[in-house]
Amino acid sequence: MRDPATIRLLPDGRRLHLNDGPIDLIVAADGAIENICRAYEAAAARFVTILDELCGELPLLRSRVGQNSPLPNGLIALRMFTAVAPYCHRCFITPMAAVAGAVAETVLAAMTRAAPLTRAYVNNGGDIAVHLAPNQTYTIGMVECPENPSLFGSVEISEALPIRGVATSGWRGRSFSLGIADAVTVLAATAAEADAAATIIANAVDLPGHRAIQRIPARQISPDSDLLDLPVTRAVGLLSRQEIEQALQAGLSVAQELCSQDLIQAAALCLDEHTRVVTHPQERTSMEIIRRSLLHA
Amino acid sequence: MTEGLPADTIRCDACPVLCYIKLGQTGACDRYGNFNGQLVRVDPHILLDRAKSQGTPLVPFLEREGEWDGKLLKSTETFVTAIGAGTTYPDYKPAPFIVSSEVDGVDLVTVVTEGIFSYCGVKLKIDTDRHLGPERNFVRAQGEPVGHVTTAEYGSQMLSLGGVHHLTGGSKSEGRVTCETLLDLCNGKEVALTIDEGARIIVAAGKPPIVNGQQEERMRVGCGSATIGMFAKQWFGKVDEVVVVDDHITGVLSEHQAGKMLGLRETGIAIAGRRSTPGRYFQVAQPGTGWGGTNISDPLTILKPFKHKFAWPHLRLLMVSTTGEQFAYYELDDALRPIEKELPQQLQDSVARIRENCEPALTTVLFMAGAGGSLRAGATENPVKLTDSVKRSITRVTCGGAPSYVWPGGGITFLVDVSRLPENAFGYVPTPALVAPIEFTLKKSDYASLGGHMDYVRPLADVLREKQRQRQLTSLPENPWPLDPAAENDPGK
Numbered sequence: 136m137r138d139p140a141t142i143r144l145l146p147d148g149r150r151l152h153l154n155d156g157p158i159d160l161i162v163a164a165d166g167a168i169e170n171i172c173r174a175y176e177a178a179a180a181r182f183v184t185i186l187d188e189l190c191g192e193l194p195l196l197r198s199r200v201g202q203n204s205p206l207p208n209g210l211i212a213l214r215m216f217t218a219v220a221p222y223c224h225r226c227f228i229t230p231m232a233a234v235a236g237a238v239a240e241t242v243l244a245a246m247t248r249a250a251p252l253t254r255a256y257v258n259n260g261g262d263i264a265v266h267l268a269p270n271q272t273y274t275i276g277m278v279e280c281p282e283n284p285s286l287f288g289s290v291e292i293s294e295a296l297p298i299r300g301v302a303t304s305g306w307r308g309r310s311f312s313l314g315i316a317d318a319v320t321v322l323a324a325t326a327a328e329a330d331a332a333a334t335i336i337a338n339a340v341d342l343p344g345h346r347a348i349q350r351i352p353a354r355q356i357s358p359d360s361d362l363l364d365l366p367v368t369r370a371v372g373l374l375s376r377q378e379i380e381q382a383l384q385a386g387l388s389v390a391q392e393l394c395s396q397d398l399i400q401a402a403a404l405c406l407d408e409h410t411r412v413v414t415h416p417q418e419r420t421s422m423e424i425i426r427r428s429l430l431h432a
Numbered sequence: 433m434t435e436g437l438p439a440d441t442i443r444c445d446a447c448p449v450l451c452y453i454k455l456g457q458t459g460a461c462d463r464y465g466n467f468n469g470q471l472v473r474v475d476p477h478i479l480l481d482r483a484k485s486q487g488t489p490l491v492p493f494l495e496r497e498g499e500w501d502g503k504l505l506k507s508t509e510t511f512v513t514a515i516g517a518g519t520t521y522p523d524y525k526p527a528p529f530i531v532s533s534e535v536d537g538v539d540l541v542t543v544v545t546e547g548i549f550s551y552c553g554v555k556l557k558i559d560t561d562r563h564l565g566p567e568r569n570f571v572r573a574q575g576e577p578v579g580h581v582t583t584a585e586y587g588s589q590m591l592s593l594g595g596v597h598h599l600t601g602g603s604k605s606e607g608r609v610t611c612e613t614l615l616d617l618c619n620g621k622e623v624a625l626t627i628d629e630g631a632r633i634i635v636a637a638g639k640p641p642i643v644n645g646q647q648e649e650r651m652r653v654g655c656g657s658a659t660i661g662m663f664a665k666q667w668f669g670k671v672d673e674v675v676v677v678d679d680h681i682t683g684v685l686s687e688h689q690a691g692k693m694l695g696l697r698e699t700g701i702a703i704a705g706r707r708s709t710p711g712r713y714f715q716v717a718q719p720g721t722g723w724g725g726t727n728i729s730d731p732l733t734i735l736k737p738f739k740h741k742f743a744w745p746h747l748r749l750l751m752v753s754t755t756g757e758q759f760a761y762y763e764l765d766d767a768l769r770p771i772e773k774e775l776p777q778q779l780q781d782s783v784a785r786i787r788e789n790c791e792p793a794l795t796t797v798l799f800m801a802g803a804g805g806s807l808r809a810g811a812t813e814n815p816v817k818l819t820d821s822v823k824r825s826i827t828r829v830t831c832g833g834a835p836s837y838v839w840p841g842g843g844i845t846f847l848v849d850v851s852r853l854p855e856n857a858f859g860y861v862p863t864p865a866l867v868a869p870i871e872f873t874l875k876k877s878d879y880a881s882l883g884g885h886m887d888y889v890r891p892l893a894d895v896l897r898e899k900q901r902q903r904q905l906t907s908l909p910e911n912p913w914p915l916d917p918a919a920e921n922d923p924g925k
Contacts, residue, residue, distance in 0.1 A: 138446050156447025157461035190448035309462060357460070358437050358452035 142179045155186045161258040170250035177249030196230045197361035218327035229361040235262035236330030262302040264326035267294035277320045300326030304333035311367035316340035322401040332399045340386030347372030440469045473859030530888045539876035543811040550865040552801035553594025558641045559651045559793035563719030564589045565630020576609040587651040611864035618850045618858040637797035638851045650790035652754035656683035657712045664690035671748045673699040678754045679725035687711035700742030724753035738768045756786030803844040817882035827874040830914045832857040
């Protein structure tokens with residue numbers, strides 16, 4: 136029996152909750168009340184077909200992207216494909232690495248088309264698409280582990296910055312990671328781009344071959360995982376401070392490279408209560424790390 | 433993709449992703465999992481956070497993104513519910529969580545498990561005067577029999593849905609539809625039902641019932657006779673005769689004891705029904721969805737011609753239903769025939785008064801299930817001792833943190849108001865059977881003496897440390913706190 140999609144206001148009476156299968160969105164908008172209503176209606180109307188659109192070409196979206204990969208048909212699928220394409224030379228990546236961000240920005244686009252809004256966001260399990268009218272800002276808190284929220288930092292996104300997407304990836308999250316980062320939060324031009332980049336950087340925070348890290352081929356856990364038999368992280372044992380440094384440094388150099396290629400605007404990498412930050416050289420993005428040992432990059 | 437997969441891998445059909453799920457794993461949504469080869473809903477394990485103030489809304493912790501106030505949970509302020517805890521089924525093994533906590537110096541143990549209930553169902557109380565269908569007739573969902581019409585209660589019609597015979601005793605489709613209907617009702621969703629030789633209804637826990645496309649608004653304040661008694665004084669002097677139309681007892685003001693006390697004049701009215709005592713009539717019409725739960729839409733059809741000996745021209749007659757939802761005003765012409773007129777202002781108030789005294793009509797859903805031997809064995813090595821301690825009120829039974837009523841007699845058969853559980857607390861297995869949370873709370877010393885699995889008792893702090901897959905909710909303010917020594921176990925309180 137297929138469960139119907141959930142469309143409801145959260146108990147605060149302000150935010151919209153949309154759920155369909157594995158897609159779970161929290162939507163908020165600021166503006167005139169009638170515009171918020173129109174935007175929410177547009178979000179719900181756009182939302183209800185998304186899962187079917189994606190499932191219609193799921194085998195393709197779960198396949199590794201290469202130079203000669205066929206383009207998918209759906210518009211969301213195209214956003215996913217475009218967001219991961221810059222990484223297809225460097226490593227194994229499938230469009231699924233950007234699915235959450237692509238869904239978030241698609242729903243947000245439907246909202247901003249429907250009505251003028253001062254601010255809005257669509258949060259797809261930590262991958263967030265934001266809309267800002269001139270002179271508006273959002274402050275976003277960053278956590279390492281969604282099941283155990285504890286802020287490790289915050290970031291302010293203003294309309295003047297070329298940032299409309301925030302995404303977080305880590306091995307503790309819902310999707311698999313090849314690395315050991317507790318959380319890598321990335322700011323980028325779009326949510327799909329942030330999503331793909333967070334995956335790449337989180338994979339890079341790693342200590343290859345370390346004994347304390349338990350890894351299992353993805354398909355041994357989920358038979359239809361897009362990661363096939365790549366070893367995904369299941370547990371991270373005790374690491375020395377030096378090893379933490381080393382793993383973070385590996386992720387940091389990838390993040391710096393992506394910054395210099397304009398693929399991202401900033402990233403915060405978090406491992407075992409140690410945090411490091413990378414920002415784009417030309418931008419004034421500030422990520423405020425509020426807790427514990429702040430190691431400057 | 434299926435080749436090479438272990439035989440106990442299942443495919444989930446809850447959404448079009450159609451995940452293959454290995455034994456002990458969950459699908460992409462983290463909501464459905466493979467438990468012993470069966471598809472089970474495994475939403476995050478829900479912990480109740482004691483509401484600090486009345487009226488604190490129920491807000492899933494995870495959804496307060498970025499707004500976490502940094503508060504650490506105090507252990508006695510958290511109750512581990514069985515929602516999402518997993519089950520002991522089908523083998524006899526200790527419950528998934530046996531949690532100890534200290535409340536006011538007393539060590540308590542809560543045995544937390546999700547039960548798979550084949551012996552379960554729901555009792556529906558539908559506040560309506562409309563005739564839903566003859567007693568004992570089938571109630572159907574999607575054409576399949578899922579239960580039956582049982583007794584009529586005061587202002588309400590009771591339905592009994594589910595039970596083991598519909599779940600597993602009939603066709604496969606009957607079982608599947610019954611399971612789906614029970615699950616939806618328990619999770620507060622709307623369900624469309626039809627009653628053989630009766631009405632089509634749409635019901636959901638805590639919402640007004642919709643009968644044959646019409647939403648019920650109010651419950652009657654009393655039968656027609658009682659309504660006469662309550663409002664006689666307010667009608668006195670403003671009208672000569674009042675008939676309160678009711679499927680059960682239709683009341684007539686001038687003949688009623690209350691009218692006699694006020695010295696009302698005889699009006700010569702004649703009612704087409706069986707007279708019980710003065711001013712009270714049974715069976716003025718057939719049951720139906722019209723006036724006062726009868727099948728009439730024109731109230732004059734229950735009147736016979738006025739007796740010329742007593743009636744007089746311009747006699748003022750009000751006819752009203754027991755809920756005040758239907759009303760009509762007449763004056764007799766020179767031939768003593770009632771002619772409909774606009775309701776005078778001074779009577780509008782009394783009709784409105786009847787209406788406002790009728791409480792909102794709701795459908796309420798009680799889940800009823802019996803905890804079987806293997807579930808009880810998950811709590812103690814000697815299941816009958818658990819039953820016994822529940823009977824003696826040594827052990828408190830809650831369902832997702834909500835108070836339950838344990839039916840006297842053998843076994844642990846309990847009732848719980850589904851609207852007092854956190855959202856989506858119920859699940860199902862394709863057996864078909866419902867999955868419902870159940871928690872047993874008792875003193876640690878009592879737990880030891882009834883043969884509890886003491887080796888499996890874990891401190892609360894230990895459970896809270898496993899933060900993955902847990903979800904913290906605020907307890908509903910109307911529920912007694914499950915760990916409170918003073919908490920009443922009576923769900924009626």
